[in-house]
Amino acid sequence: MQAPAMNVKQLEEFLVREFSQFFNPQNGLTIEDVRHSGARVRQGYNPLFVRPGGTISGPTMMALADFTMYVAVLATIGPVPLAVTTNLNINFLRKPEQRDLIAECRLLKIGKRLAVGEVMVLSDGMDEPVAHVTSTYSIPRQS
Amino acid sequence: MQAPAMNVKQLEEFLVREFSQFFNPQNGLTIEDVRHSGARVRQGYNPLFVRPGGTISGPTMMALADFTMYVAVLATIGPVPLAVTTNLNINFLRKPEQRDLIAECRLLKIGKRLAVGEVMVLSDGMDEPVAHVTSTYSIPRQS
Amino acid sequence: MQAPAMNVKQLEEFLVREFSQFFNPQNGLTIEDVRHSGARVRQGYNPLFVRPGGTISGPTMMALADFTMYVAVLATIGPVPLAVTTNLNINFLRKPEQRDLIAECRLLKIGKRLAVGEVMVLSDGMDEPVAHVTSTYSIPRQS
Amino acid sequence: MQAPAMNVKQLEEFLVREFSQFFNPQNGLTIEDVRHSGARVRQGYNPLFVRPGGTISGPTMMALADFTMYVAVLATIGPVPLAVTTNLNINFLRKPEQRDLIAECRLLKIGKRLAVGEVMVLSDGMDEPVAHVTSTYSIPRQS
Numbered sequence: 001m002q003a004p005a006m007n008v009k010q011l012e013e014f015l016v017r018e019f020s021q022f023f024n025p026q027n028g029l030t031i032e033d034v035r036h037s038g039a040r041v042r043q044g045y046n047p048l049f050v051r052p053g054g055t056i057s058g059p060t061m062m063a064l065a066d067f068t069m070y071v072a073v074l075a076t077i078g079p080v081p082l083a084v085t086t087n088l089n090i091n092f093l094r095k096p097e098q099r100d101l102i103a104e105c106r107l108l109k110i111g112k113r114l115a116v117g118e119v120m121v122l123s124d125g126m127d128e129p130v131a132h133v134t135s136t137y138s139i140p141r142q143s
Numbered sequence: 144m145q146a147p148a149m150n151v152k153q154l155e156e157f158l159v160r161e162f163s164q165f166f167n168p169q170n171g172l173t174i175e176d177v178r179h180s181g182a183r184v185r186q187g188y189n190p191l192f193v194r195p196g197g198t199i200s201g202p203t204m205m206a207l208a209d210f211t212m213y214v215a216v217l218a219t220i221g222p223v224p225l226a227v228t229t230n231l232n233i234n235f236l237r238k239p240e241q242r243d244l245i246a247e248c249r250l251l252k253i254g255k256r257l258a259v260g261e262v263m264v265l266s267d268g269m270d271e272p273v274a275h276v277t278s279t280y281s282i283p284r285q286s
Numbered sequence: 287m288q289a290p291a292m293n294v295k296q297l298e299e300f301l302v303r304e305f306s307q308f309f310n311p312q313n314g315l316t317i318e319d320v321r322h323s324g325a326r327v328r329q330g331y332n333p334l335f336v337r338p339g340g341t342i343s344g345p346t347m348m349a350l351a352d353f354t355m356y357v358a359v360l361a362t363i364g365p366v367p368l369a370v371t372t373n374l375n376i377n378f379l380r381k382p383e384q385r386d387l388i389a390e391c392r393l394l395k396i397g398k399r400l401a402v403g404e405v406m407v408l409s410d411g412m413d414e415p416v417a418h419v420t421s422t423y424s425i426p427r428q429s
Numbered sequence: 430m431q432a433p434a435m436n437v438k439q440l441e442e443f444l445v446r447e448f449s450q451f452f453n454p455q456n457g458l459t460i461e462d463v464r465h466s467g468a469r470v471r472q473g474y475n476p477l478f479v480r481p482g483g484t485i486s487g488p489t490m491m492a493l494a495d496f497t498m499y500v501a502v503l504a505t506i507g508p509v510p511l512a513v514t515t516n517l518n519i520n521f522l523r524k525p526e527q528r529d530l531i532a533e534c535r536l537l538k539i540g541k542r543l544a545v546g547e548v549m550v551l552s553d554g555m556d557e558p559v560a561h562v563t564s565t566y567s568i569p570r571q572s
Contacts, residue, residue, distance in 0.1 A: 018195050019194070019195060021191060021192075021193060021194060021200070022194070022200065048164060049164075050164060051162070051164060051165070052161050052162060052224050052225065053224070053225050053227075055227075057164070057165065057206075058206075058209055058228050058231070059202055059205055059206035059209060062202055062205045062206075062231070063200075063201075063202035063205075066201055066202060081195050081196070082195065082196050084196075084198075084235065085201050085235055086234065086235055086543065086565070087232070087233065087234050087235070087516050087565065088201070088205070088231075088232070088233050089230070089231070089232040089233075089375045089420065089518060090230065090231050090232075091229065091230050091394070091395075091402050091420055091422065092227065092228055092229055092230070093394055093395040093402060094395065108377070108379055108415060108418050109377075109379040109380065109414075113542055113567070114515065114567070116377050116379060116418070118404070118418065128395075129394060132394050132402070132404065132420065134375065134377055134418065134420060136377065136515070136516065136565075138542070138543070229400065229422070230373050230422065232375060232518045232563065234537070234538075234545050234563055234565065236537055236538040236545060237538065251520070251522055251558060251561050252520075252522040252523065252557075256399055256424070257372065257424070259520050259522060259561070261547070261561065271538075272537060275537050275545070275547065275563065277518065277520055277561065277563060279372070279373065279422075279520065281399070281400070304481050305480070305481060307477060307478075307479060307480060307486070308480070308486065334450060335450075336450060337448070337450060337451070338447050338448060338510050338511065339510070339511050339513075341513070343450070343451065343492075344492075344495055344514050344517070345488055345491055345492035345495060348488055348491045348492075348517070349486075349487075349488035349491075352487055352488060367481050367482070368481065368482050370482075370484075370521065371487050371521055372520065372521055373518070373519065373520050373521070374487070374491070374518070374519050375516070375517070375518040375519075376516065376517050376518075377515065377516050378513065378514055378515050378516070
C-alpha cells in the first residue's frame with residue numbers, strides 16, 4: 001500500500017496558505033484521515049446550514065464533498081494548487097440530521113490529466129449515507 | 144404561453160419567509176425574471192467567493208444554480224416549501240470573472256413527481272457560460 | 287440481512303418473459319448473483335462491441351450498468367415491470383480489455399418513489415474498474 | 430460564424446472507415462446536419478429498440494447521444510479517431526414514441542483537453558424532448 005504524498009499536518013498547512021477562504025477555523029472543517037487515494041473530512045454542525053423541514057442545505061454537502069475530493073487528490077499527487085473540478089454529480093439520498101457531516105472520499109482513477117473519485121456523505125453517527133457524489137478534477141500539466 | 148404561478152414579488156415574499164437562511168439581503172441574490180418553466184437569478188459579487196487563481200468557488204455556482212432551479216419550480220407550480228433536490232450535475236466550463244454571476248434556468252420537464260431543468264451560469268457581461276447544470280427536484284404529493 | 291425478493295431463477299424467468307428484447311441468449315448476459323440491495327451481471331464478450339483503439343464501446347457498458355441496476359431493483363422490491371430509469375451518470379475510467387465485462391451494483395437508497403444505486407464495471411479478471419455509474423429508477427405506485 | 434472542420438460527406442467517409450461497427454447501413458443512423466460546435470443525427474426506428482410499455486430502450490438513446498456528441502466534436506476540431514467519452518449524464522424525460530429519434534448536439538466548450546456538450550433527444554415530429562444529455566470528451570494531444 002502506497003504512502004500518501006502529504007499527511008494531515010502538511011495538508012492543513014498547505015490549505016491554510018492556499019485556500020484560506022474556505023479552509024479556516026470559522027468553517028468548522030477537520031481533515032480526519034488521508035491516505036493514498038482517499039480522505040475523510042468532518043464538517044462541524046452550524047445552525048446556518050439548516051433549511052426548511054430541518055434539513056442541512058444541499059450546497060453545504062456539495063461544498064464538503066468537493067473539498068474532500070480536493071484533499072484526496074492532494075494526498076495522492078502532492079501539492080497542486082490549481083487542480084480544478086470539471087464535473088460534479090450529486091444524488092441526495094436522505095434528510096441529514098442536525099449534526100456534523102462526514103465525507104469519505106475514494107479515488108477511482110488518478111490519471112495524468114484527470115482524477116475521478118466518489119464521496120459518501122453521512123450524518124455523524126448514522127449508518128446510511130445522506131448523499132453520494134462523483135467528481136472529476138483536472139490536473140494541470142507539471143512544468 | 145402560460146403565466147407563471149408566482150411573480151417576482153410573490154416569490155421574494157415566499158422565500159424571505161420560508162428560506163431566509165439563504166435568501167436574505169446579505170447573500171446578494173436578486174430574482175431578475177421568472178416565467179412559466181424558467182427563471183433568471185443574479186448573484187452579486189463578494190470577495191469571499193474568490194479562490195486560488197482568481198476564480199469564483201465552485202460551491203458558489205452550485206448554490207446559485209440550485210436556488211435558481213428552485214425559483215423556476217416555484218414559478219411554475221406555485222408555493223411548495225418542501226420540494227427537494229434529488230440530483231444535481233454540474234460541468235465547470237471556464238474560469239469565472241470576479242464579477243456578478245447570472246444563472247438562467249429552463250425546466251425540461253414538470254411532472255407530478257419530478258421536475259428536471261438545466262441552468263446556464265454566466266459571468267455578468269460575458270457571452271460564454273462558466274458552468275452548466277442539470278438538476279432534478281422531487282415534488283411532494285399535494286394533500 | 288434481508289433476503290432478496292426474487293432469486294436468480296425467478297429473475298431469469300421474469301426477464302425472459304417481460305424483457306426478452308434485451309435479456310435473451312444472443313445477448314450474452316448472465317445474472318451471477320443477487321441479494322437484497324444488489325446484483326452482479328456478466329456481459330459475455332462479443333467482437334461487435336469493439337471500437338477504434340481496441341476498446342469496448344461505451345454504450346455496451348451503459349446498457350450493462352442500466353440492466354444490472356434494474357436487476358438489483360427487482361431483487362429488492364420484487365417484480366415491477368414498469369420501473370424506469372430517470373437518470374444515469376457514467377464516468378469512463380480505463381480502457382476495457384477485449385474480454386467479458388462484470389457489473390456489480392449496490393443500491394444506496396430504496397425509497398417509495400425512487401431507487402438510487404451505483405454500479406462498478408470491470409473487465410473480467412482485472413482489479414481496477416473500467417467505468418463507474420450512478421443511476422436512479424422511478425418506481426411506479428403500486429395499485 | 431466559423432465553418433465546420435468537416436462536412437457531412439467527409440464525416441460519413443471518416444466514420445465508415447474508422448467506426449463501422451456502429452456507423453453502418455444496418456444501424457439506421459443519418460447525419461442530418463453539422464456545423465462548428467454542433468450536429469444533428471437521426472436514428473431510424475427499429476422494432477428491436479422497443480421495451481416493456483412500448484417505449485424505446487434507454488441504451489438506444491444513450492448510444493445515439495454519445496455518437497452525436499462525437500460527430501459534433503469531429504465537425505469542430507477535425508478527424509480525431511481516439512477522442513473518448515469520459516463522462517455522460519442522461520436525464521430521461523418522457524416516454525419516446527415508436528418512431529425515429531432525433532439528437533441535436535451543441536458544444537458548450539471546446540478546450541485543448543476536454544470538449545463538453547449537451548444533447549437533446551426528441552421523438553421525430555414531437556416538440557418536447559424525451560431525454561437530455563451532457564457529455565465530456567477527452568481530446569488526445571496532437572503529435
